[in-house]
Amino acid sequence: MPELPEVEVVRRGLDRWVTGRVIADAAVLHARAVRRHEGSLRDDLMGERIRCVSRRGKYLWMPLSGSDEALVAHLGMSGQLLMQSPSTPDEAHLRARFTFTDQGPELRFVDQRTFGGLMVTPLAPDGAGGQVPDVISHIARDPLDPAFDEESFESRLRARDTEIKRALLDQSLVSGIGNIYADESLWRAGLHGRRRTGSLVGSSVRDLLIHVRAVMTEALAQGGTSFDSLYVNVNGESGYFDRSLDAYGQEGEPCTRCGTLIERERFMNRSSAFCPRCQPIS
DNA sequence: CATAGATCCTGTATGC
DNA sequence: TGCATACAGGATCTAT
Numbered sequence: 001m002p003e004l005p006e007v008e009v010v011r012r013g014l015d016r017w018v019t020g021r022v023i024a025d026a027a028v029l030h031a032r033a034v035r036r037h038e039g040s041l042r043d044d045l046m047g048e049r050i051r052c053v054s055r056r057g058k059y060l061w062m063p064l065s066g067s068d069e070a071l072v073a074h075l076g077m078s079g080q081l082l083m084q085s086p087s088t089p090d091e092a093h094l095r096a097r098f099t100f101t102d103q104g105p106e107l108r109f110v111d112q113r114t115f116g117g118l119m120v121t122p123l124a125p126d127g128a129g130g131q132v133p134d135v136i137s138h139i140a141r142d143p144l145d146p147a148f149d150e151e152s153f154e155s156r157l158r159a160r161d162t163e164i165k166r167a168l169l170d171q172s173l174v175s176g177i178g179n180i181y182a183d184e185s186l187w188r189a190g191l192h193g194r195r196r197t198g199s200l201v202g203s204s205v206r207d208l209l210i211h212v213r214a215v216m217t218e219a220l221a222q223g224g225t226s227f228d229s230l231y232v233n234v235n236g237e238s239g240y241f242d243r244s245l246d247a248y249g250q251e252g253e254p255c256t257r258c259g260t261l262i263e264r265e266r267f268m269n270r271s272s273a274f275c276p277r278c279q280p281i282s
Numbered sequence: 283c284a285t286a287g288a289t290c291c292t293g294t295a296t297g298c
Numbered sequence: 299t300g301c302a303t304a305c306a307g308g309a310t311c312t313a314t
Contacts, residue, residue, distance in 0.1 A: 113291045270307050
């Protein structure tokens with residue numbers, strides 16, 4: 001389940017292996033792998049040089065040299081971007097293949113559950129001197145983005161009438177947070193996911209944001225160690241899972257802070273794990 | 283307009 | 299053993 005730290009690890013690996021290379025061909029092997037794209041992905045990519053690899057939240061994109069367009073990728077639940085030798089047998093869930101004019105390692109998009117997708121889309125100004133694909137202009141900046149506006153986040157969050165976890169998962173408010181890091185951040189902040197946004201004072205929101213950044217930064221540090229090989233992807237994992245998760249997936253385990261057993265409840269068609277003592281509802 | 287819920291998908295785990 | 303069901307959840311679409 002790639003969230004911001006995992007996607008950033010993929011971005012770094014991709015940047016190292018595909019930046020500057022020219023796409024020779026692009027083959028789409030599964031219709032669902034291409035989303036919201038007009039025309040032929042192959043026609044839009046052949047002969048294009050990849051300028052760099054960028055990221056906002058969980059989205060990756062590769063600006064193309066010959067136009068103001070970019071190849072956009074989202075890994076969804078199970079997506080992987082792999083660098084492989086052309087002679088490596090196809091993966092069972094290979095959805096797209098990109099070869100390069102230098103005949104070096106090819107880029108493969110593998111996705112078991114097909115929640116991920118690719119597209120080529122125009123770039124638009126991002127309001128801070130950079131560019132962002134127009135299809136993700138509604139995605140908010142993520143907490144590790146230097147241009148992230150803390151004051152705006154705080155006021156917009158408090159203006160909402162909903163539950164705090166729902167707000168954390170809303171990518172148009174703040175991006176990059178998924179179920180895992182939402183649960184971990186809320187546990188650290190001592191906030192229940194069902195706590196109403198309107199009831200939070202400013203200092204609570206700022207404290208929560210500190211925990212969001214900390215948990216993501218720690219995960220990134222864990223995951224950043226394994227991408228010096230050809231195998232770019234991290235399989236949606238950052239190594240953080242091996243280390244310490246205090247809430248996510250810990251149902252029935254004692255809270256590492258107070259010893260109370262972690263509970264789980266259904267929420268938004270998924271699970272929320274929390275400590276009933278450290279994270280009171282009110 | 284803002285918010286809540288349904289939906290897409292398939293490998294793995296569990297229950298009877 | 300075999301079949302059915304639950305579960306994982308990011309983004310988008312639909313409903314209220």
